[in-house]
Amino acid sequence: MRLLIGIPAYNEEITIGKVVTSIPKKIKGITRIDTVVVDDGSSDHTYQKASKVGATVLQHLINRGLGGALKTIFAYARECNCDVLVTLDADGQHDSGDIPKVIAPIFYSHADVVIGTRWLTKSTAPLARKIINKLANVVTYVFFGVGTSDSQSGFRAFSKRAIGNLKLNADGMEVSSEVFKEIKRNQLRYKEVTIIPVYTQYSQAKGQRISNSINVFFQLLLRLLQ
Amino acid sequence: MMSITQISLTVFLLFAVSRVFLRFRGGSLSLLGFVFWTILFNSAIIAVLFPVLTSQVAVILGIGRGADAILYTSVVILFYLVFRLYVYIKDIRLEITELVSKLALKRPKKHDRKTSKH
Numbered sequence: 177m178r179l180l181i182g183i184p185a186y187n188e189e190i191t192i193g194k195v196v197t198s199i200p201k202k203i204k205g206i207t208r209i210d211t212v213v214v215d216d217g218s219s220d221h222t223y224q225k226a227s228k229v230g231a232t233v234l235q236h237l238i239n240r241g242l243g244g245a246l247k248t249i250f251a252y253a254r255e256c257n258c259d260v261l262v263t264l265d266a267d268g269q270h271d272s273g274d275i276p277k278v279i280a281p282i283f284y285s286h287a288d289v290v291i292g293t294r295w296l297t298k299s300t301a302p303l304a305r306k307i308i309n310k311l312a313n314v315v316t317y318v319f320f321g322v323g324t325s326d327s328q329s330g331f332r333a334f335s336k337r338a339i340g341n342l343k344l345n346a347d348g349m350e351v352s353s354e355v356f357k358e359i360k361r362n363q364l365r366y367k368e369v370t371i372i373p374v375y376t377q378y379s380q381a382k383g384q385r386i387s388n389s390i391n392v393f394f395q396l397l398l399r400l401l402q
Numbered sequence: 403m404m405s406i407t408q409i410s411l412t413v414f415l416l417f418a419v420s421r422v423f424l425r426f427r428g429g430s431l432s433l434l435g436f437v438f439w440t441i442l443f444n445s446a447i448i449a450v451l452f453p454v455l456t457s458q459v460a461v462i463l464g465i466g467r468g469a470d471a472i473l474y475t476s477v478v479i480l481f482y483l484v485f486r487l488y489v490y491i492k493d494i495r496l497e498i499t500e501l502v503s504k505l506a507l508k509r510p511k512k513h514d515r516k517t518s519k520h
Contacts, residue, residue, distance in 0.1 A: 240498070
């Protein structure tokens, strides 16, 4: 079974090297692990840092947003015919030691999409982040009909079936909720796995903000009406 | 007897409805979007053809009188232009992303040798 780790990155020169090198060298049942970083038009040295530690780096000439970067990762996953795709945030908030746990439901054919959720255990996350996430979950359920405890998690795993069928449209942060629309549309099996996020000052500064959440909400609303 | 304003507005709104239908048939408008814009433009047609209804609505809303024809026209045209502009910009944005993505997928071939094989 071939695993691809996809990391969307925008101005992440501080953390990208560490994130790539922290990916496990071996995982039980996986014959090959590849890492692809999509440098989404960074103005810093993300591209060089990621290349230096041995990742395949796909460079967007201009910034297209999280959704744009994920679309490139999915296209690459289809191209290289991998069996499982895992996406991770480049800011270091995900512990790559959780990868085996996140891919397990796919490995045992229990799910097509697995989300690493940060909210099923008692969380130390800041209150603003908790509120944003709750609201995003409600919006995701109302708009797309899929209940989730962490619609905004960037730690996800996709089976070959999901990789082939997911058709993402959004360019921005609203892509996180759009994944659920695609789960529903393609009738994919969905599971959640608890992960422990690593909150640092850096990763918190990079996360979703309330001001951005309003924009994401309107983008989702417009997407429904287009 | 219909006034010239009513006739021209109705024709324009029917044109808008037809554009919505064509966009839906062409696949660039979702079913929900199609329903939303169709209801909106058809409601405008009803309001133009039966202005008495708008006066009744205006009374219910406490405005007291129906909006005048110029205001109607401006709002309807603006709504339609915003709709067109929105679809147009969205299409361009998606095309740019697709282009950027395709270029990114083409360029890195030389780096494939560096692909980390853990």
